[in-house]
Amino acid sequence: MIAIIGSGNVASHLYEALKDKTDVVIINPHTLEGLPSKVDIFLIAVADSAIRQVAERLPVTMDALVAHTAGSVSMDILDSVSLSYGVFYPLQTFSKNLILNYKEIPVFIEGNNSEAIKKLKNLASLFSDKIFEADSEKRKQLHLASVFACNFTNALMGVADELLRQSDFDFSVVLPLLSQTVKKLETLSPEQAQTGPASRGDTSVLADHLNMLDKFPEYQQIYKIISDIIVSKRLQNIQK
Amino acid sequence: MIAIIGSGNVASHLYEALKDKTDVVIINPHTLEGLPSKVDIFLIAVADSAIRQVAERLPVTMDALVAHTAGSVSMDILDSVSLSYGVFYPLQTFSKNLILNYKEIPVFIEGNNSEAIKKLKNLASLFSDKIFEADSEKRKQLHLASVFACNFTNALMGVADELLRQSDFDFSVVLPLLSQTVKKLETLSPEQAQTGPASRGDTSVLADHLNMLDKFPEYQQIYKIISDIIVSKRLQNIQK
Numbered sequence: 001m002i003a004i005i006g007s008g009n010v011a012s013h014l015y016e017a018l019k020d021k022t023d024v025v026i027i028n029p030h031t032l033e034g035l036p037s038k039v040d041i042f043l044i045a046v047a048d049s050a051i052r053q054v055a056e057r058l059p060v061t062m063d064a065l066v067a068h069t070a071g072s073v074s075m076d077i078l079d080s081v082s083l084s085y086g087v088f089y090p091l092q093t094f095s096k097n098l099i100l101n102y103k104e105i106p107v108f109i110e111g112n113n114s115e116a117i118k119k120l121k122n123l124a125s126l127f128s129d130k131i132f133e134a135d136s137e138k139r140k141q142l143h144l145a146s147v148f149a150c151n152f153t154n155a156l157m158g159v160a161d162e163l164l165r166q167s168d169f170d171f172s173v174v175l176p177l178l179s180q181t182v183k184k185l186e187t188l189s190p191e192q193a194q195t196g197p198a199s200r201g202d203t204s205v206l207a208d209h210l211n212m213l214d215k216f217p218e219y220q221q222i223y224k225i226i227s228d229i230i231v232s233k234r235l236q237n238i239q240k
Numbered sequence: 241m242i243a244i245i246g247s248g249n250v251a252s253h254l255y256e257a258l259k260d261k262t263d264v265v266i267i268n269p270h271t272l273e274g275l276p277s278k279v280d281i282f283l284i285a286v287a288d289s290a291i292r293q294v295a296e297r298l299p300v301t302m303d304a305l306v307a308h309t310a311g312s313v314s315m316d317i318l319d320s321v322s323l324s325y326g327v328f329y330p331l332q333t334f335s336k337n338l339i340l341n342y343k344e345i346p347v348f349i350e351g352n353n354s355e356a357i358k359k360l361k362n363l364a365s366l367f368s369d370k371i372f373e374a375d376s377e378k379r380k381q382l383h384l385a386s387v388f389a390c391n392f393t394n395a396l397m398g399v400a401d402e403l404l405r406q407s408d409f410d411f412s413v414v415l416p417l418l419s420q421t422v423k424k425l426e427t428l429s430p431e432q433a434q435t436g437p438a439s440r441g442d443t444s445v446l447a448d449h450l451n452m453l454d455k456f457p458e459y460q461q462i463y464k465i466i467s468d469i470i471v472s473k474r475l476q477n478i479q480k
Binding site for chain 2: 047048049072091092093094095098100101104105106130132134137138140141142143144145146147148149150151152153154155156157158159160161163164166167168169171173174175176177178179180181182183184185186187188189190191193194195196197198199200202204205208209212213218219221222223225226228229230233
């Protein structure tokens with residue numbers, strides 16, 4: 001029996017991913033109402049700061065495994081809770097009411113012993129084709145990379161949205177461009193896929209764009225820094 | 241008869257998009273070899289800095305329309321070349337050997353008279369379902385927004401790639417995350433779709449991540465600026 005402890009997006013998506021594959025319940029972390037008496041694996045999917053507190057309230061039996069699902073929280077936060085503990089980190093952005101292809105979600109596993117690792121890998125294999133081991137240090141690095149790849153990408157879309165609204169265009173006009181940008185990365189490295197004025201070394205357009213951003217000092221700063229990175233990578237490639 | 245003047249990605253994709261729909265040729269801008277004697281529309285798809293020079297060498301007849309395909313070049317660069325001129329700007333990232341869904345590519349049209357606008361719209365409608373008018377000022381703004389949405393997104397993927405390689409992970413582990421980030425934007429605004437430590441106000445993870453970027457001052461700067469933007473948008477939303 002698997003008990004997912006949580007009421008947010010990660011908890012409900014993990015429940016969706018597992019419900020037809022194994023015995024699984026989803027339990028409110030505040031009340032723990034409906035918790036079965038015999039649980040083999042507790043999966044704690046709550047806010048980072050609440051993990052320890054929730055874990056310490058669980059009725060963990062001798063042979064039960066306790067794991068959390070957070071990217072940036074060390075496994076050791078669970079060491080006082082059970083003899084067997086670990087981390088079950090699905091690398092995805094979870095939103096309510098959006099259907100996900102669970103097979104595609106990479107899951108990163110850590111455990112304090114080989115049996116714990118094996119159990120968590122078996123659990124992940126019920127829905128995912130992409131299972132990796134990652135210790136707490138590597139998982140933090142993964143989380144950091146995914147902040148750039150996902151959260152910051154979304155923030156840049158917010159900037160594009162604002163700039164487009166200034167010209168009375170809807171954000172949807174850049175969506176095909178964005179889809180293609182992502183599609184290219186299935187076959188090209190980010191370096192190979194780079195296009196645009198900075199990658200062409202088009203200093204006249206760069207100067208023009210910086211001018212246009214005079215009223216948005218933060219966006220101007222982002223424009224400068226990211227363009228500098230693109231230009232310096234381009235020069236490195238030319239020297240190769 | 242349409243003559244696409246250019247040898248790069250934009251020229252060859254426009255040719256692909258049009259070849260089964262109308263009489264069209266693609267012509268090398270250096271030699272102009274094979275240029276038909278009667279051309280109705282010249283589409284100049286060359287580097288920004290070469291547009292004027294290429295345009296001035298074209299054998300433009302009285303009733304021919306001349307247009308360029310650049311995002312950040314004013315229409316007026318063509319005013320000495322023909323009585324009828326304009327811009328035909330497809331908003332997409334074009335790479336060789338990648339198949340595109342041309343129906344989905346928004347095309348932004350400008351013309352120096354209503355007849356020119358009508359002709360360019362008709363041409364765009366041969367492959368695209370999304371045709372808009374945009375004067376040179378608006379088109380520049382579109383180009384700027386698309387640099388954030390496309391070129392800078394790709395550059396952030398380069399950063400993620402570098403961070404992942406540090407932990408011996410392949411860039412492909414973040415691709416499902418990236419696809420989902422884009423998919424969410426089909427139904428949510430960038431503000432609604434925002435997730436991650438900055439949007440949760442998780443200052444402990446933010447401090448941790450900044451620490452981890454100590455060896456990458458540019459990436460640290462990007463992390464700070466974009467997180468600040470996410471945090472301030474979040475606070476604005478709370479106040480709403």
